[in-house]
Amino acid sequence: MTEKRNIAIIGAGIAGQEAASVLAGLGYKVTLLEKQERMGGMLNKWSKLFPDFSSSQQILDTVQVSANKNLSVICNADISSITKENGRFELSDNSSLKVYADLVLLATGYNLFDATLKEEYGYGVFENVITSVDFEKVHKSGKKLTTLLGKEPRRVAIIHCVGSRDAKSGNTYCSKVCCITGVKQAIEVTRMWPDCEVFNFYMDLRLYGSKYDSLYLEAQKHHKVQFIRGRLSEISERQDKGLQLKAEDTLQGRPLRMNADIVILLVGMEACEQNADLCRNNTLDLDENRFFKSKNIHYARNISTQPGIFMAGSCICPMSVNETLESSRSAAFLVDKSFRSVQVEE
Amino acid sequence: MSQFDFLKPKSRQIEFEQFDDRILTFVLERERSFLTCISCGGCTATCSAGNLTSFNIRKIGLSLRRGSINDLSDEIQKCMFCGKCTLVCPRDINIRNVVLLIKKRIAQLESEKTL
Numbered sequence: 001m002t003e004k005r006n007i008a009i010i011g012a013g014i015a016g017q018e019a020a021s022v023l024a025g026l027g028y029k030v031t032l033l034e035k036q037e038r039m040g041g042m043l044n045k046w047s048k049l050f051p052d053f054s055s056s057q058q059i060l061d062t063v064q065v066s067a068n069k070n071l072s073v074i075c076n077a078d079i080s081s082i083t084k085e086n087g088r089f090e091l092s093d094n095s096s097l098k099v100y101a102d103l104v105l106l107a108t109g110y111n112l113f114d115a116t117l118k119e120e121y122g123y124g125v126f127e128n129v130i131t132s133v134d135f136e137k138v139h140k141s142g143k144k145l146t147t148l149l150g151k152e153p154r155r156v157a158i159i160h161c162v163g164s165r166d167a168k169s170g171n172t173y174c175s176k177v178c179c180i181t182g183v184k185q186a187i188e189v190t191r192m193w194p195d196c197e198v199f200n201f202y203m204d205l206r207l208y209g210s211k212y213d214s215l216y217l218e219a220q221k222h223h224k225v226q227f228i229r230g231r232l233s234e235i236s237e238r239q240d241k242g243l244q245l246k247a248e249d250t251l252q253g254r255p256l257r258m259n260a261d262i263v264i265l266l267v268g269m270e271a272c273e274q275n276a277d278l279c280r281n282n283t284l285d286l287d288e289n290r291f292f293k294s295k296n297i298h299y300a301r302n303i304s305t306q307p308g309i310f311m312a313g314s315c316i317c318p319m320s321v322n323e324t325l326e327s328s329r330s331a332a333f334l335v336d337k338s339f340r341s342v343q344v345e346e
Numbered sequence: 347m348s349q350f351d352f353l354k355p356k357s358r359q360i361e362f363e364q365f366d367d368r369i370l371t372f373v374l375e376r377e378r379s380f381l382t383c384i385s386c387g388g389c390t391a392t393c394s395a396g397n398l399t400s401f402n403i404r405k406i407g408l409s410l411r412r413g414s415i416n417d418l419s420d421e422i423q424k425c426m427f428c429g430k431c432t433l434v435c436p437r438d439i440n441i442r443n444v445v446l447l448i449k450k451r452i453a454q455l456e457s458e459k460t461l
């Protein structure tokens with residue numbers, strides 16, 4: 001029986017790390033490859049997580065891979081190619097790095113939508129227009145959200161579906177996590193500034209997860225957050241740097257204009273641009289949203305269209321932290337199962 | 347007439363049994379994108395005519411999809427064909443063309459004296 005026990009995992013976000021711990025624990029030789037200097041992925045950017053305001057750092061600490069003789073971690077390894085030769089996969093970055101493995105697990109996560117592309121919302125031009133990612137940064141710093149001039153905001157508007165469900169942005173799918181992020185951040189704004197009015201502008205509220213609706217209730221009951229059903233058509237800046245929003249209040253059936261001190265754009269999750277590179281020289285495929293395509297959306301979500309390559313976490317589709325970790329463990333299980341079945345055949 | 351007729355104001359119900367699809371079908375055959383409207387109101391928010399008058403392009407589309415075409419022929423004249431609605435629509439619907447088709451169909455029906 002030949003020993004086929006080498007696994008390469010691309011991406012050391014929470015998905016990659018969780019799978020690495022499980023598989024190294026089972027005795028496989030795991031190489032975890034991360035393009036950034038440090039592991040953790042997007043969770044490094046978040047302050048408190050929905051739906052329970054627990055700290056993102058706490059999840060990072062829990063998931064953090066520990067030293068293990070079966071595990072080697074290589075950072076600053078931006079993998080751009082996967083080829084299969086003589087029954088083995090060869091992974092390489094744009095320099096001289098080469099990693100060989102019997103099976104590969106993709107855990108490359110997602111990119112954030114670039115809000116400057118929605119020109120009509122003025123991100124990058126109007127200084128009081130920020131994104132949900134910028135808000136996390138402020139919250140994490142322990143400071144309070146203020147206008148550019150350092151003033152307390154009297155009114156904050158939170159805009160849903162920025163770069164998601166929008167043919168104009170090229171993303172027609174729902175990013176799933178931004179509605180609940182919008183509700184969470186609305187609460188956080190009013191916790192910072194109890195007198196501040198917060199308005200969420202949505203097309204549909206999609207609070208799909210367990211305990212998400214109770215956060216919605218909390219926002220209404222205890223924080224007087226108001227929800228307006230209407231898509232913003234544009235934001236303009238007044239001379240005093242205050243903002244003016246235009247939308248239709250569709251439930252009233254009338255156009256609406258509103259002044260706000262700060263606008264938060266809930267940016268969506270996009271597939272990594274590099275996914276296309278990783279699909280070259282093999283039979284990996286992308287789905288219509290440019291995320292990695294599963295062999296079957298029901299029973300083989302972690303299995304790619306290239307035999308021997310598996311997938312975990314938000315490189316499959318937008319996912320929350322708990323979904324990502326579940327996806328990751330399920331991928332690890334399938335990798336283990338795949339090794340076992342090969343050995344039985346041999 | 348019953349003496350209690352004053353208690354029965356004109357029904358506010360949407361009568362689906364009286365669904366009039368004569369304009370809707372015409373529009374959908376020629377502008378398929380109109381099928382995907384989600385009534386987000388982006389178009390109305392930016393609409394040139396809607397900011398000056400009671401004109402509401404989203405509601406017009408919705409009425410059509412509910413098979414109600416009463417009072418449409420006057421209302422639709424308010425559109426200024428500026429095309430701004432089409433630029434913001436998240437579903438990439440060619441709304442300006444929808445308006446054009448509605449007008450065309452109304453003109454047809456009016457010439458047949460069936461509207």
Ligand SMILES: Cc1cc2nc3c(=O)[nH]c(=O)nc-3n(C[C@H](O)[C@H](O)[C@H](O)COP(=O)(O)OP(=O)(O)OC[C@H]3O[C@@H](n4cnc5c(N)ncnc54)[C@H](O)[C@@H]3O)c2cc1C
Nearest residue numbers: 011013014015035041042049050079109110313314320321
């Ligand atoms: C604004 C916002 C707020 C959020 N807040 C919450 C929240 O409060 N609660 C919650 O449950 N979820 C939240 N989420 C979702 C959460 O961020 C994801 O569930 C989580 O990040 C998914 O983890 P991941 O490991 O799949 O991907 P990522 O976090 O994206 O990690 C992927 C890793 O792979 C690396 N990588 C990518 N490509 C390569 C490559 N080619 N070679 C080597 N390395 C590579 C990346 O550098 C990164 O480290 C939020 C999302 C957004 C957009």
Ligand code: SF4
Nearest residue numbers: 161164174175178179
């Ligand atoms: S989760 Fe909400 S804000 Fe995000 S894309 Fe879906 S509907 Fe829009």
Ligand code: SF4
Nearest residue numbers: 383385386387389435
């Ligand atoms: S902007 Fe498009 S999707 Fe939204 S209401 Fe108007 S036509 Fe419908």
Ligand code: SF4
Nearest residue numbers: 393425426428429431
């Ligand atoms: S084309 Fe007509 S409906 Fe569209 S924005 Fe201009 S006036 Fe309004």
